[in-house]
Amino acid sequence: MTQLNRRTILRGMVNGAKVGMALPFLDIFLDVNGEALAATGQRLPVRFGTWIWGCGFIPERWIPTAEGSGYTMPPDLEPLAAYRDQMAIFSGFDVKLDGVANKPHMTGNLGLRTGIPVPTETVRAPTFDVLIGEVIGQGSRFRSIELSASGIERSYSFRGAGSPNPSEVSPVALYQRIFGEGFQDPNAASFTPDPRTMVRRSVLSAVTDDRQRLMRTLGAADRQRMDEYFTSVRQLEQQLELQLQPPAKVENFTMPQAPAETVVDADVEHVMVNHKIMAGLLAQALACNQTRVFNMLFSDTASNLRRSASSDTHHTLTHEEPVNPKLGYQEQVAWFAAKSMVACRDFVDALAGIKEGAGTLLDNTLLFAHSDCSIAKSHAVEGIPMMVIGKAGGRVRTGYHKAGRADAASRVGLSIQQAMGVQVEKWGTGSMDTNRTVTELVA
Amino acid sequence: MTAGDGYRRRAFLKGGVVLSAGLLLASASSERAAQASPSPEAPRQATGGLQNEVFRNGEAGFVVTEIAYALGPDGKDGACPAGMSAGVRGLIEALAKTPAGQRGADENQQSYERRMNMAVQTKSDGQNICLNPQGASADPGWRMVSGKVKVDGFDLDAREPGASRSRRVDTCSHEEFQGTQGERGVDNQWYRVVGCTTGFQSSGQANSWQTEMYTGSWGILMTLKGVDDLRNDPEVQIGFYANADPLELSAARAALPYATYAATQDERYRATTRGRIVDGVLMIDPVDLRFHNIVNSMTDDRILRAARARFRFTPDGGITGLLAGYTPVENMYDLQYGARHSRNAKGELAPERLRLGTSVGRAAVLGHTCNGAYQALYQAADGDRDPKTGRCTSISTQYKIRFAPAFVVDARTQSVNAPLALK
Amino acid sequence: MSVMIARTFKPSTLRRIGLGLCLALAGGIGWAQQGAQPEPAAVVEPKPLGGPLLMRRLTESQYRATIADVFAPDVAIAGRFERGLREDGLIAVGTSHGSMSAFSLEQYDVSARGIAAEVTGEKRRAQFVPCQPKSESTFDKACATRFVTDYGLKLFRRPLSPQERDRFVQVAQAAQAKLGTFHQGLEYALIGMLDSPHFLLRMERAEPDPQQPGTMRLDGWSKAVRLSYFLTNTTPDAELLRAAAHGELHSEQGLARQVDRLLASPRLASSVRAFFWDMFQFDGFNDLFKDPAIYPAYTTAVARDAQEQTLRTVVSLLVTQQGDYRDLFTTRETWLSRPLGILYRVPVATRNGWERGEYPANSARAGILTDVSMLALHSHPGRSSPTLRGKSLREIFLCEKVPDPPANVNFSIVQDAVNRPGSTARLRLAEHNDNPVCAGCHKLTDPIGLTLENFDGAGSFRAKENGAELDLSGSLDGKDFSGATGLGQAMHDNPSVTGCLTEKLYRSAIGRDIAGNEEPFVEYLMGRFEAESFRVPALMRAIALSKTFYAVSPALDQGPQRTAAAAAKKGNRS
Structure with a gap:
């Protein structure tokens, strides 16, 4: 009989059987041992992407009141309820400014993505999606793909100061770029090992x-x-x-149809339509290994989204609309904040809609969704809402809400990079400098 | 500080130190700190609470944790019987009723809106009004506070009771408010100017500029010396300094008491004066103050001339009350409306595009017009009368303010922000 | 047995009761010192007994220091480290037990790849690679061999065997063949060495002792490694490796020369710091959480600086000033940073660093027991804990083991009353201790912890709790006193304190527990410690110069191949 002592438990094996103990990265080995293999028997790559919406949130409608897995889904996250187990919610993590002047909608956002708050758009390090792309993006056709749904041709992916990766704003142009000239059938792709x-x-x-x-x-x-x-x-x-x-062959891959022309502007209903088409095309591109990294800008950080027949934008409302004394928050701003989460659901739906191996594309993706500020009217960069959605092939743990208690937001960025295999032990500068992995997310 | 806890500082401390356990101003006087009597003696306890922990040798330091304009009631509560200021939208609506304000046949909605917006914010000479408010046409939609409302504040053009030096501001006549506690002669012309604009209503966002204090961009320190009795003391010394350190915050982002802060070394942002405590109220001789203000990553000075105070000690060891004086109209205009002289992080004039965007953006979201604001400020100005023109050039301004106990040191040490500072 | 209290340190000089039931103690039966007259301490080292050959894993601080010394302090270490395993109160002992998870190896490999890329990369190879290849594209075996030989010695802390050397040279050659350049070859050879168990683990080797035929001794390299990590917390330096190569560590003079050289080096402070960090259980700060609503001033910066404050006091008193260990409990000297100033409510002029401070003579604080680190670490998230404080003090400083409470105790009385006006911990514990099951152990902890009650759960001073005056009276091993300064003095005067330190330092040095028959040696060390006025570096010197520290008698199942000379003298082993 095998004695079950501390050592054998730590080794994670008793007579070859897996012991259900939270060993760091045990999940990876499960995957390696076969569960995340495609039906073709091929390894499935892991993908990473960011999804950003502008102008923050209404805390009392977004932050779960309880921590851990047993929380009640708050109203504004209700659209994402179906993905509860694949979602980790991070509240209360701060971009620490250390006195750096807060350029509204920019300093918090870039601080979150580079670990270094800057008073301008001049980043002082690449955004972390670029760093992750250097690790996981090798060997795919595009190092990364940037998209913007609200007509603004910009992204918050920077290779360095003054070197942003520009976004595709038109679904038609996006289709052309990926599935037009130069596209090869993934199932016939040749493979050269590193x-x-x-x-x-x-x-x-x-x-x-x-x-x-x-x-x-x-x-x-x-x-x-x-x-x-x-x-x-x-x-x-x-x-x-x-x-x-060789990389995964793509099961049941069929060439997507070219989308019809759509109106590209900031009317929220148009944006929702374009966003959904782009999400679908992107998901297909990820599935057939055209890219492994993406950045989706749903609405700009100073959100230009507006409702048809209204001259107010989401952004100006955050500054103009009085707080509804009965609700305790700005009602129209709350509408846009809630709408943003519906859009997020659309995006996740697109990833979850593609079968891969025993699961879906979402299971092999780490989607980092966040805003540029918490409470937009004061441009607060404390407690910027963040989510990790998708299991990244078992590299991250999800299914809970974690309150940051004013910890540096760079902890989340650091942890995501570590989960994605970036060799980084500490990240950020000043009060954002951290080596503290969020152990709930990665061991 | 009680004898029960805490350290005594080592005598060899370099640089210069310390309030609360011995205030020491200017690094040159470090010897004085070293010689400070080690036997702590708290001022006579009259207010209870923690004050005897905060004072040592009659000295204490404080950091501002809350500051905002003291204003009166909202427009809907009787302040604005003539209605609210119409703001930029009002000007556009007026323009739309004229031939020049009609949408052209080949003009789409977006370009029409842009043209209208430009038209009302541009002077006849083509200059932007916010950055060049002089000589702009009048804003017929501007409304001043005209209701008989009670307002926070105190009388600024009376002689400060017990003031050891007589320093009066030449004033212009104006209607004074009654105070919320029934006081007469409250000077708060700034409220008169802004009380009917949407941004300055209690639900508005124009009075929340302390946000940047909580991100560490600026801060205000105060020191008290020579305090023998917290209830009545005929002479105390007061110092005001810009904070050279960011505010220390708890995880819940509340300002922490008992943190150490260094006073700025820039003489322009340091001021001292004398004062007295009368029946528990600390008053000061009028003193000119200058602090930092930062909005949209741009810096301006916040000036308060002939500032006076009505401060009370609170049981938690802090201070609360009113700080009031006269803000030069040109300075107030820059602070709240047109960012004409705002500086970037390097101290240079900020890019025009940023200053323009900020000024025009403010007008759009806070419900005012730049020309209206500029004209209203001069119309209501009640201080620093220019003997040549007879026109007043500053406006009475009252601040609600709260302090937490802090250790104020006067040491020339490197800023914590240095690693992040731009070249 | 579950309710027994075990005193792991029980040298006969003190004749302390080693074991006793909490319940028995509650009934007033002993924990008192027996035998008033201590026996004279042994002045001559007892005959060395010898322990097993050890295989100790490098701790995080040792790994970092080693990489910094072998390469350069600015060579980045990108991997993360598993939390150290604490065995019998010390991570140092856990290094002989710790397991190596796949996560750990993956992270070691991450570090290895980062280090190797930097060392062999174009930017810095001139600094690190001892020779230049004839050409970058053809394999230069001589240069590769030199690289592997040099770094093999430094990383494995002994010369490589010819087979080992050839294996890593082959790795370099194969890597160059695949990747193209000579330095890429070296890079992968170096990764191999850094991933090797011979680097990650300190594997000791024995050889026949020529002076005492039939017995074994540590070989010179293994002696150098024991000595180096004990006195400097890092890998042997070049001079120590030279001495090891020449067999100098086997002679008393040769050993003494090296010991005194290392004790004089600035690295001694790192070693003292690492030991006390371990002894104080500061790894507990990794998961210490305080309720921000109750203790707003307790921030991440405070948690970091609180540890540093205490360690600075330790190094300053014990190393810089060569002071008496017992004075740690009474010293009024301390160190301050801005974040700590908020908790202590004192001004700290220095912005980005540390300055000397002092607990004034009339203050409630003196000694490291009143540091925020100790007070906060052994408290609850929202309140202080006399029980946790008393328990930790017994375990950390007196080498006693206080049992955990039984699982089924009803704590509602304690919890409910926490915020009741007029409620103090003393009153709550008195109610709790109406239960005789609890009272026994609480008698061991609470009379100590209650004297610290004018410091809250974050370590800030408080004059009252819930508006009530605090009764700070207490006792330790029969001695009555009041308040934290009284406790500090009682600890200073308690003979167990120096005995416990002696034992812990020795266990840390050898990485294992002490067997019962090793007590005479510990007593000998205690005598030396006392004779040296309780100066810790002097105690370290006594350990480092002793024969016992190096003595080995390999366990029966430690195979003959572990001995360096085994291949030549097959079977020459008892």
Whole structure:
């Protein structure tokens, strides 16, 4: 009989069976052991993207009152209720300004994405989607794809100061770029493994070369410890071996139809339509490995969205509309905030609508959704709403609400990068400088 | 501070130190701090609470945690019987009734709106009104507070009771308010100007400029010295300084008491005066003050001339009350309306596009016009009469203010913001 | 056995009761000191007994210091570290038990790739690579061999065997063949060494002792490693490796020369700091949470600086001033930063750093027990805890083990009354202790902890609790006193305090628990400690110069291959 002691539990295995203990990154190994393989037997890549909406939220309608998994879905998140288990909600994380002048709608947003608050649009580091793209975006056709649904041709993805990645604003142009000239059938794509991965695998076998000799030198307890070391090396080798296989073939891939011309402007109803079409095209592009990284700008940070026949934009309403004394918040602003979450649901629907392996594209994606501020009328950068949606192939844990208690928002950015494999131990500057992983999200 | 807790500072402390446990102004006088008597003696306790922890050797430091204009009731509560100011929209509506304001046949809605907006914000010489308000046409839609309402504030053109130095501001005649506690002669002409614009209603957003204080962009410190009795003391010394450090906040973003802050070394943002405590109310001899104000990442000075105070000590060790004086009209216009002289982080004049956008944007969202504001300010101005023109150039302004106890040091140390400062 | 209290430290000089039932103690039966006259401490080191060969994992601080010393302090370490395993009160002991998860290895590999890329990269290779290849595109075996040999020695803390050396040279050659350039080859050879168990674990080796045939001794390299990580918390430096290579550590003079050299180095402070961080259990700050509504001044910065404050006091008193360990409990000197100033309610002029401070003579604070670190770490999220404070003080400083409470205790009395006007912890605990099951253990903890009650759960001073005056009287091992300064003095005067430190420092040095028959050696160390006026560096010197510290008698199942000379003298082992 195998004795179940601390050591065997920590090793995560008892007689080869998995023990349901929260071991760091155990999920990955489950995936590696086969669950996240496509029906074609191929490895499924992990994707990352951001989804941003402007002008924040109404805290009392968005922040769950309880932490952890047992929270009651707040009214403005109700559209996303179907994705409750695939969603982690982060409230109360601050962009720490350290006295840096707050350029409204910009400083908080870029602080969140670079870890460094700036008083202008001059970023002092690449936005973290670029850093993630450098790790996971290799080998796909586009390093990343930027989209904007409200007609504004900009993005908040920066390779460096003054080097933003511009957005596609038209569904038709987006279709052309991805599925027009130069598009190849993914199921026929040739594959060249990364030679560095091959070398890394050979390094690990050199490390394990004298295993037998080494084990003979050890007492029983240390032999067990060393055995675990070699088991861990084996896990790492397995990850590398999978990276050396050709990428996933796409199941049931059919060429999407070119979309019809649509009106591109800031009328919220038009924006919803364009956004949905773009989300669908993007999901197809992700599925057939055209890109693994994307940035969707649903509404600009100083949101220009407006309702038909109204001259007020979402942004001006945040400054003009009086607080409804009965509700305690600005009613029309709240309408736009709620609408933004409906749009978010549309986007997630598009990802979840594509089958991959035993799950969906969403299961292999990490979608980071956030705004530029918390309470727009004061441009507050404290408590900017953020969500992680999707399981990223098991690299992140979801299904809860976490309150940041004024911790630096860079903790979330750091953790996401770590989950996506970026080699970063600390991130941000000044009070945003953190090495504290959000352990609920990644171990 | 009680004898029960806390440290005594080591005598070798360099730089210069400290209030509360021995206020020390100017780094040159560090020896004085070192010689400060180690035996703490709290002022006679009259207010209860923590005040005896806050004072040591009759000295204490404070940091501003809340500041906003003291205003009267909203327009709907009787302040504006003639209605609210119409703002930019009013001008556009008026223009739309003229031939020049008609939409052209080949003009779509968007370009029509843009043209109308431009037209009402541009002078006949083509200059933008917000950045060049002089000589602009009148705004017929502007409304002053004209209702008989009670207003927060106190009398600024009376001689300060007990003032050791007589310093009066030459004033212009104006109708005075009755105070909320029944006081007479309350001077609050700033409220008269803004009380009927939407941005300055209690539900509006024009009076929330302390937000940037909470992000650490600016702050205000105060020191008290020579306090022997918190109830009645014929002479105390008061210092006001711009804070060189960001406000220290709790996780819930509340200002924390007992933090240490350094007073600015820039003489323009330092001022001292004398005062007295009468029946628990701290008053000061009129003193000219200058603080920082930051909006949209642009800096302006916030000036208050011949400032006086009505402060009370609170049981939590802090201070609350009114700080009032006269704001130069040109300065107030820059602060709240047209950002004509706003500076960027490097201290240079901020880009015109940013100043223009801010000024025009404010007019659009806060319900005023720049020409109306400029004219109303001069119309209501009640201080610093120019003997040549007979016209007043500053406007009585009352601030509601709250302080928490703090340690104010006067040391030339590197700013915590230095790593983030732009070149 | 579950309700027994175990005193893990029980040297016979003190004749303390090692084991006793809480219930028995509640009934007033002993915990008193027996035998008033201490026996004279041994002045000569007892015959060394020898322990097993150890395989200790580098701690996070050791890994960082090692990489900084082998390469450069600014070489980035990108991986994350698993939290150290705490065994019997010390992570240092846990390093001999700790497991190596897949997560850990993955993170070590992340660090290794980052380090290797930086070391062999174009920008810095001139600084780190000891030779230049004839050409970047053809494999230069001599240069690769030199690189592997040099860094192999530094990273494995011993020369590589020819097989090991050849293996890593082959890795370099194969990597160059695949990737194209010579330095890429070196990069992957270095990754291999950094991922190797010979780097990540301190694997000790024994050899036959020529002076005492038939017995084994640590080989010179293993001695150097024990010594180096003990005194400097980092890898052996070049001089120590040289001494090891020449067998100098086997002679008393040679050893003493190295010991005194390392004790004089600035690295001693790092080692003292690392030990006390471990002993004080400051890793607990990783998951310490305070209710921000109750303790608004307790911020992330405070949690960080509170630890630093105490460690600065430790290093300043024990290393810089070569002071008496017992004075840690009474010293009025301390260190301050701005965030701490808010909690202590004192001005701190220095903006971005530390300045010396002092607990005034008339203040309630003195010694590290009144530091925010100690007070906050051993409190609840929203209130202080005399019980937790008393328990931790016994465990950390007196080497006693206080049992956890039984699982089924009804705490509602304590909870309900927390905010009741006039309620104090003393009154609440008195109600709680009507239950005799609880009273026994609380008698061990509460009379200590209640003397700290004028510091709240975040460590700030309070004159009253819920409006009630505080009774700060208490006792420790039969000695009555009042308040935190009284407690500090009682700790200072308690003989167990220095004995416990001696034992913990030795256990930290050897990375394992002490066997019963090793007590005479601990007593010998205690005598030396006392003779040296309780100066901690002097105690470290006594350990580092002792024969016992290096003595090994490999366990029966530690195979013969672990000995360096085994291949040559097969079977030469008892």
